[in-house]
Amino acid sequence: MRGISRVYETGRLQVAALRGVDLAINEGEFVAILGPSGSGKSTLMHIIGCLDRATAGEYRLAGSPVDELSDDELARLRNRTIGFVFQSFNLLPRTSAVDNVATPLLYQNVGRSERHRRAASALERLGLGERLSHEPTELSGGEQQRVAVARALVTEPALILADEPTGNLDSRSGNDVMEVFRDLHEQGRTIVLITHDPTVEAQAGRQVHVRDGLIEQAAPIQ
Secondary structure: OEEEEEEEEEOOEEEEEEEEEOOOOOOOOEEEEEOOOOOOHHHHHHHHOOOOOOOEEEOEEOOEEHHHOOHHHHHHHHHHHEEEEEOOOOOOOOOOHHHHHHHHHHOOOOOHHHHHHHHHHHHHHOOOOOOOOOOHHHOOHHHHHHHHHHHHHOOOOOEEEEEOOOOOOOHHHHHHHHHHHHHHHHOOOEEEEEOOOHHHHOOOOEEEEEEOOEEEEOOOOO
């Protein structure tokens, strides 16, 4: 990212969520994004994840200039490259764990049997092989978050973005989820997460502090 700004307009009011951010994240890094409420960290995460577009500046994802892509091209890049894990899990209700995990593969036109095989494999990697047919209400909070992580992984993305992934979990479940992220990082995944938890922050290889739409601490762009 170079000179990334994001301005939201509401009537005559303009709010600058990001103000000329420079940030480089290298392949294989584990980065924690920190900052108080309203600092711009969620906006930064949304732009990194191609869920929002910058008002100004240049953003390249895996070498692709994001601002030059159409919405359809952006959606394809996002689905192929990025896995998302949300604090609220965002699982489909009354839907089994394996079908929840298989959902992103629908957008890649993967056949039904292959979707099921890959989803089951992702759940088994996260210790949920005995929970394939369970619906979200039949799972603990930690198990639901691991289903969400499996869903993020099923497309084999290079980049995993996690927004407060332990925020709704007790300490034991949170530790279990962070162990999964550590394992994924050791396997070479690039991981970027938002957190308010000092114990989670400490496990990242680098911390990026955001305040008032600006980055306070980050490694310089090489």
